[in-house]
Amino acid sequence: MELKRTIKYESDRVKGFGREVMSVPGCEQLEHCIQCGTCSGLCPLSIFMDYTPRQVMELTRSDFKTEVLRSTTIWLCASCYACTVECPKQIRITDIMYELKQRAIHEGFYPKRFPIPVLAQEFYKMSHKRGRVTENFLATIMFLKTDILAALGMWRLGLNLLRRGRFPLKLEGIKRKSELERMMAVVDKLSIDALNNGHQTGGNGGRQHGAH
Amino acid sequence: MKYSYFPGCSLKGTGRAYEESLLPVLKVLGVELEELDDWNCCGATAYMAVDEVKACVMASRNLAIAEKAGHKELLAPCSACYLVLNKTKHYLHESPVVEAVVQKALRQANLTYSGNTPVRHPLDLLVNNVGIEEIKKHVKHPLKGLKIAPYYGCQIVRPYATFDDQYNPTTMDRLLEAIGCTMVTYPLKTRCCGGSLTGTLPEPGLLCSYILLKEAITRGADVIATVCPLCQFNLDCYRDKMKGKWGHETIPDPRNKDARVPVGPHLDIPVVFFTQLIGLAFGLSEKELGLQRGFAPMRKPACAQRQSAAA
Numbered sequence: 001m002e003l004k005r006t007i008k009y010e011s012d013r014v015k016g017f018g019r020e021v022m023s024v025p026g027c028e029q030l031e032h033c034i035q036c037g038t039c040s041g042l043c044p045l046s047i048f049m050d051y052t053p054r055q056v057m058e059l060t061r062s063d064f065k066t067e068v069l070r071s072t073t074i075w076l077c078a079s080c081y082a083c084t085v086e087c088p089k090q091i092r093i094t095d096i097m098y099e100l101k102q103r104a105i106h107e108g109f110y111p112k113r114f115p116i117p118v119l120a121q122e123f124y125k126m127s128h129k130r131g132r133v134t135e136n137f138l139a140t141i142m143f144l145k146t147d148i149l150a151a152l153g154m155w156r157l158g159l160n161l162l163r164r165g166r167f168p169l170k171l172e173g174i175k176r177k178s179e180l181e182r183m184m185a186v187v188d189k190l191s192i193d194a195l196n197n198g199h200q201t202g203g204n205g206g207r208q209h210g211a212h
Numbered sequence: 213m214k215y216s217y218f219p220g221c222s223l224k225g226t227g228r229a230y231e232e233s234l235l236p237v238l239k240v241l242g243v244e245l246e247e248l249d250d251w252n253c254c255g256a257t258a259y260m261a262v263d264e265v266k267a268c269v270m271a272s273r274n275l276a277i278a279e280k281a282g283h284k285e286l287l288a289p290c291s292a293c294y295l296v297l298n299k300t301k302h303y304l305h306e307s308p309v310v311e312a313v314v315q316k317a318l319r320q321a322n323l324t325y326s327g328n329t330p331v332r333h334p335l336d337l338l339v340n341n342v343g344i345e346e347i348k349k350h351v352k353h354p355l356k357g358l359k360i361a362p363y364y365g366c367q368i369v370r371p372y373a374t375f376d377d378q379y380n381p382t383t384m385d386r387l388l389e390a391i392g393c394t395m396v397t398y399p400l401k402t403r404c405c406g407g408s409l410t411g412t413l414p415e416p417g418l419l420c421s422y423i424l425l426k427e428a429i430t431r432g433a434d435v436i437a438t439v440c441p442l443c444q445f446n447l448d449c450y451r452d453k454m455k456g457k458w459g460h461e462t463i464p465d466p467r468n469k470d471a472r473v474p475v476g477p478h479l480d481i482p483v484v485f486f487t488q489l490i491g492l493a494f495g496l497s498e499k500e501l502g503l504q505r506g507f508a509p510m511r512k513p514a515c516a517q518r519q520s521a522a523a
């Protein structure tokens with residue numbers, strides 16, 4: 001059994017992390033969290049999380065970057081917005097979870113074969129490249145990249161879907177793919193500009209990751 | 213009135229029964245749709261986890277194409293698309309920086325975004341534009357006696373409650389009552405189905421969906437009505453797994469209130485799109501409405517009642 005220190009040390013903090021997150025548009029209200037726990041109480045997935053949503057809010061605000069980005073919480077968040085609509089301080093918890101997911105992906109902070117970030121990235125790639133997503137192909141890629149045994153376990157579902165005409169055999173795509181590419185290039189270039197201007201936080205539309 | 217129509221990826225794939233039933237129902241009601249030219253994926257919840265600004269660009273391309281098409285409003289039947297498109301509108305409105313980036317990107321495609329095309333959900337359109345009375349006029353076979361658990365899911369009422377109550381939405385209840393159905397009390401109307409977790413982490417994901425099924429069964433529903441392709445998929449397609457995990461749990465026996473029976477066999481409750489039910493009441497055939505695509509077909513009594521009502 002591997003024992004880990006459960007008390008956090010001052011030295012575990014990555015100073016400035018909380019500020020950085022709170023400067024992203026939509027995440028500013030985090031500053032006013034009163035730790036009431038409403039979010040944790042409402043969250044249908046909190047019983048599976050290592051840190052509850054309330055804890056993630058405090059850990060983020062208090063600069064415990066590693067803990068937050070390694071937590072299962074951000075990946076278990078199913079974006080149901082139950083917490084966001086009830087937070088007495090109007091903190092957009094779901095959006096903060098999105099921001100943390102983005103940071104965890106960009107900085108490589110998740111277990112290697114963990115399916116959720118893999119799915120997110122494959123979804124991103126497919127919609128980027130083809131303009132549309134064909135769900136069954138996406139799911140297949142995800143299983144192959146994370147857990148081949150689970151993929152084998154899914155054959156029955158695949159077959160059932162196929163039989164009911166719910167398993168398209170061809171990848172969907174848009175006609176004007178190059179148009180979408182050009183549009184995305186504008187955003188990519190932006191991150192290079194941000195790099196050239198030195199690493200700035202806030203005020204640049206949340207593209208801080210581009211600089212890494 | 214003619215609307216731009218954004219089907220989204222699911223309605224062309226696993227959730228095609230939603231499109232198959234929505235289109236003929238709207239046709240009966242005289243609502244015209246024009247599919248958005250070369251629409252792209254809205255980005256859903258997964259894209260947003262990777263890059264929020266790009267997610268906005270993806271979604272805004274659709275909004276801009278809709279503006280160009282010139283119809284006043286855009287219809288988005290999938291809950292995820294509906295939310296992402298509306299969320300993007302909010303974002304662009306709130307953050308000039310993001311808007312500037314998006315406009316710059318759109319110019320690459322000779323598009324612009326002005327924010328003048330509202331994104332509407334079919335429930336909203338049916339209740340507030342077409343109207344319940346008009347819908348009643350087209351009912352040929354009222355679905356008398358069919359007990360429904362109305363399940364709305366999260367994303368059409370949260371975080372923005374645009375056309376219905378956030379805690380107790382009723383638009384679908386009213387529509388289905390108008391076609392003869394009876395609503396059972398279903399307090400989990402807007403509880404999360406687990407979203408894409410069912411595919412990635414079955415333990416927590418399937419539990420969310422299972423709770424919804426079990427509650428509907430305990431409340432005595434014959435059918436669960438949904439408005440979202442992902443909710444429908446989660447509740448419909450993982451029953452084998454749920455039976456394996458929780459099939460032995462017991463619920464009160466519907467026939468004898470003092471006894472309890474295992475939930476397993478009851479899990480085969482049909483999970484359909486609300487548009488399929490409306491289509492049945494309008495006298496459209498099961499095939500036309502894509503009802504054969506469900507993993508648990510609408511049970512005989514439900515269909516038989518429909519027949520007898522017709523007689």
Ligand code: SF4
Nearest residue numbers: 033034036037039087
């Ligand atoms: S509900 Fe809001 S204020 Fe309360 S703990 Fe959660 S984030 Fe903080």
Ligand code: SF4
Nearest residue numbers: 043077078080081083
């Ligand atoms: S949005 Fe995420 S954190 Fe909030 S209640 Fe839903 S699953 Fe939990």
